[in-house]
Amino acid sequence: MRAAGLPRETRLRRAGDFAALRHASGRFGGRCFSVRYRPNGLGHPRLGLAISKRVSKHAVERNRIKRLVRESFRRIRLELPAVDLMVMAREQTAGLPGPELLAELDGLWKKLRSVRLEATLKADDPAGTIVR
Template structure:
């Protein structure tokens, strides 16, 4: 994946963990928020809680990256943080890709926050 399509800074990950939209499926949780770039960006958080074996975690990461690569041209300009759930390890690649494709279709930009305006009388 090109550099501009990845979340790299810790501050970007922290921002998505605090203020963001959420989408969940059976195997994945997506947190997303608007960004100022002209393309969607992906961050992965596949922890040892999901699986102790690195080979399982790496398989999930490869599948998520491939799914994102295919869906990226149609995605809005958002930052996406993908977290895998425990059950993802036991599922086949086809099931995981199908769930990710469904989640990408639901993805939408967050509404910009409106500042509260008080009227002085």
């Protein structure tokens, strides 16, 4: 039986990948999370996490947030475009219940799909003749 974890190729691991996202990327966010993204040309999305001690001084709480983000990404990753993602938690994330955080993450994934779709439409129609 195959493990249900997150495959190694779907994670950002190198410092250079994180640095590239910090310097040249699109971004959006919600109440609890901020997301940076950029196309990666690999054919699948990759996830990186940045959950600092500013969010919570307790490692247990930071690890809970990371597990929730990874699980949410694992469930939706096949529907996402081929981008590198860095998810950063905001200070108000700590202490919120899991279902509330998962609901916000679902909204962010939906926003990511629409942002990428709009960029694709603009590239396909440089004259701007497509009406939405």
